[in-house]
Amino acid sequence: MIKKNPVNIIITGVGGQGNVLASRVLAGMLVSAGYFVTIGETFGMSQRGGSVMSHLRISRQSVLSPQIPGGRADIIIALEPVEALRVLTKYGNPQTVILANEREVYPIGVITGELNYPSSQIIKEKFDKYSAKNWFIDATSAAVKLGNPILSNIIMVGALSATKQLPIDRRAFQREIKKDMTADKQKINLAAFDAGVGMI
């Protein structure tokens, strides 16, 4: 059962990190569990190196606005640390929980030296102070070990399931990926899911 009605989840990251797939897989599991799910997303130009967000809203009875109102995020899942912070400032509240990947993807302004990227220590400090609970995991390294950095999105989904914030588990995940993944892909994605579970 969901703990709150609705549950507002924001999956964030940088264009190309696999946000969309993570949100689709998660939503698919929850639809199969009988919930109304609304996902709000942007594709296209905004993906090119920019910040991306998927808004997921899990409700017992209806579809909702595809945009979550400010300050109303219950769960933030971030594939990139500073993006977690960015989402927190707009959608966070003292009850928000955060699951974030540790690996930075530097914005161009940071690469050129015009902007500064906060240290992971500072980011963690802010999480501790301004969220109810947080997990900071190195999903990218685990994904590289599995052979492809893109798998960090599924590792995050696995980790999320282990946090017990949502009614999702390994079996639901397995059912969901069976729908449109080849056997090979299912295998590696399941391994990624398990790796994520192991990191919590």
Place this chain on the structure above:
Amino acid sequence: MRQTRKLSSQELLKKNVLDAGLCTGCGACVNLCPYQVIYRDRTVQLHSCDLSDGKCYAFCPRSSTDLSVLRKSLFPQADVTPEIGVVKGYYLSRAADSNLRERAQHGGTITALMELALAEGLIETAIVSSSERQVNVPVAIKSKDDLLQNSQSRFTVSPTVATFHEIAAENIAKIGVVATPCQALALAKIKTYTDKDASLKKDKLKLVVGLFCGWTLARDKFTELLKMNNIDESAVVGMEIPAGKGILEIYTPQGNRTIPMKEVENCIREACRYCVDSTAEYADVSVGAARFGNDWEEMRKWNQLIVRTEAGSDLIDLAVARGVLEIKEAPSEILKELKKAALEKKKVAMKNIVAKSGRENNLLYLNSNDSLIKGLLKRSGRKK
């Protein structure tokens, strides 16, 4: 109070040299980094660089220079003439090899000297201007045959110093360069550069043979002029300005063509109007045509030769000893004529510099406290 940002070296180069029309196209700022390149005869800044104290500006022969300091470190014990710089010896010279003379523009002195320097191992590579291609590009030469290919003057600038930077970055220890006065000045600045930058291979510069130079031609304008005269630029193999005729001779396989000097002068590179050096005063030896007197046909087979440094002197002695160079004392009226012409160029340049800056105490790249420059300023002022 408003803070004004200190300009980067690249910005200074742009403001004080490129935009000011002072760029000689020598290539001193090129091949040091990815930011400046030479395209045709133009120095192009491809991307912006925000460093100050950069080598690009430090090496530029048109960034502010105290020539007296430079002279002191290059020619520790020599006297300086106000017209043609340091003179340890002054001769007429020509290559001993008549074949070489045949193919060279004048006496073949430069080719003979570079050939010798290569043969004796004084240098491993000689950088000279190439007449191989349509554009005058410097080439690095390691053998005699290549040298002969490149022994004709074209009166357009080549980024010789850029080639020096390029070759110096390679695994070559001894380099000789044939340089115009502006290039020789840049090389002198490189030689005396004090920053201990490991990538700077200034010690590899073993020999600078200077060329006498009145001016060079701006490529775009000259191309246009050739076009107007129906001359195929790619077919030009050499050029000459015979003394006293007021024409430019252009050599092509289809025969020789001439263009009146009045028209050619319109194509002179702007930077050359501010140049005070016609004899490559900062080279080890300087070589020029003996473009004087009534006896042009005889004289054109000889070079004027000024020996300036110890290294230059040693090279000439060796060349004579090995029998590759013939030298003779020059008649005093020729030296007088050379000095007169050199001084005239300096005076005109000073006038042009003052006209450009608008003030006698702003001499652009020259230091007005330099006693030689002061003297010049007086002379050119007097003439006004």
Place this chain on the structure above:
Amino acid sequence: MSNLLSPANKVVLYMGNEAIARGALEAGVNVACGYPGTPSSEVVESLSKVTTERNLYVEWSTNEKVALEVAAAASFASLRSLCVMKQNGVNVASDFLLHLTASGTRGGLVLVTCEDPGALSSVNEGESRYFARMLEIPLLEPATFQEAKDMTKWAFELSEKIHNVVMLRSVTRLSHASGNVICGRLPAKNSKAHFDYSGSMMDPLRGPVVSTPVVPKHTIQQKKLAETANLFEKILCNYYEGPKKPELLVITSSACYLYSREAIGMLGLQKRVGILKLGSTWPLPPQLLKKHLKAAGKVLIVEEVLSFLEENVKTLYAGCAKEIGVKAFYGKNDGTIPSVGELNPDIVAAALGKIFRIKYKPVADDYAHAMQEIEKIIPLRQQTFCAGCPHRASYWNINAALKLDGRAGIVCGDIGCYTLGALTPANGFNTVRTSHSMGSGTGIASGFAKLDAFGLKNPILSVCGDSTFYHAAIPALINARHNNANLTMIVLDNSGTAMTGFQPHPGLCSGASGETLPAIDIAEIARGIGAEVAICDPFDLEKTTAQLTTFMEKADTVKVLILRQICALSPEKKGKKKYLMKVNEELCRGEECGCNRLCTRIFRCPALVWDKVKKKAVVDEVICAGCGVCYSICPQKAITKTEAPPQ
């Protein structure tokens, strides 16, 4: 199996665009076509995957006008057809659309326009609702995923009823959002195409399909539209929710309905505010409007982009004001709702707050303050070309050529990822000086090139994507050639419609559903027009820059430089590195004079990172696409490349 073919009564998570596609399938659509454009592309794309199962013809047409013509032919042959485009596409198709709505249609023809309020992935936030009013055709605007499916299906029936085009408008937040949809039945597949032109001109089903005689046909069209207004009084997608006598009536449609409902909840105004949710916004159902306007004293119209709904409601109100009394109207015209950008629940809540004088605070002040402080340490993440993007290399070459040429060449831009070339130096490109509609760059360049007589001597260039070339740049190129406009057109050919998801275009040998089709070569077209053509690989920096400078110097002719390199995100390239890149730290000169961080300061690939501690460049192997271009730019040859092992 595609989930577009899910059985009846199954609850499926559909993206808005998939819901539209499913609705079309449930209506028994036979032909679907369009031109890709965010946020519309997934409608045709998802249909292209079920052509065999549903007896469907799907094509990516050359441009939107042609797409609508293809769809119209199916309709004339009494089949059902769907034509899909983004807001800008309707402008392209509008010339034909004007004539098509005058001639009328036969088989159901639904024109889906997916619009982009706030221009999240567009160069304008134009809208096409006004076309419906101007062309006198019905306009439907679904608000939920279920409605997107159901209304699409019904739109075909409506189209056949009035013998005209029905326009269905979606927005990014519906098209690219996903939600639960209960599937309906997929019909039997037994359509036969037949074009009958034997009847009289006035016979809508058997005569020739023309707009003449104009006035009698126009009269019939208007009569049908009036009947449609009546029909809209009772349809299910128009409904009211809220108290019987609300203090404020919100009139809204589309995704704005969801924002409004949420905002009313956020402010706890459920007992004071009612919503009249309209699924059909043109023509407006007059009685329904009148009834609900009468019940409330204040009216707020919530809509995105222009005040289309507000104007039409006010016009209708003017006709019955005497009867239903004085009302206070709020909306875009009085500034209660912002007149630009997309809306969201917070913006609507702010509007309601203004009207009811309620201060809405989602979090406590000290928390909000702390968040403002954190915002200051978060670096801005600007858009940029992806690691391995051919456009970065192309612009690198173009910039170099412009600098070498030295005559201040002007580059006219076009529509695609490469539009980023217009952005400021902060993003590293800053090359493109104009950017408008598809193909316009070359048209503008053609015009600039003729201004030399007035003293504009700069060399003129245009950049244009491969798909854009076919879409609308060919006439511009012909114009340039025919009028002796001396320009250099650079075709950034990344082998697909990359920005919208690699839809095929006429330059490729496969169609929307993977069928083999003849490819039409850009170089051959350009040569046929009489342009001088060269093809370069933009990753070969030296050769490309040299070719471009040569072209720029050539006077009195049109030059086309095709820069061919596949998009880094394309299915054939993504995740497969050609080279493994590494920085040799001993050679890297970093900030020193001689390099000054050319790669991280100027080239700006997201995969090249500056290590502030070591003061060396580093390749982020996770992000690096292995294109190898940075190897070519490093002045020290400190960036090394080795062939990657096959994956």
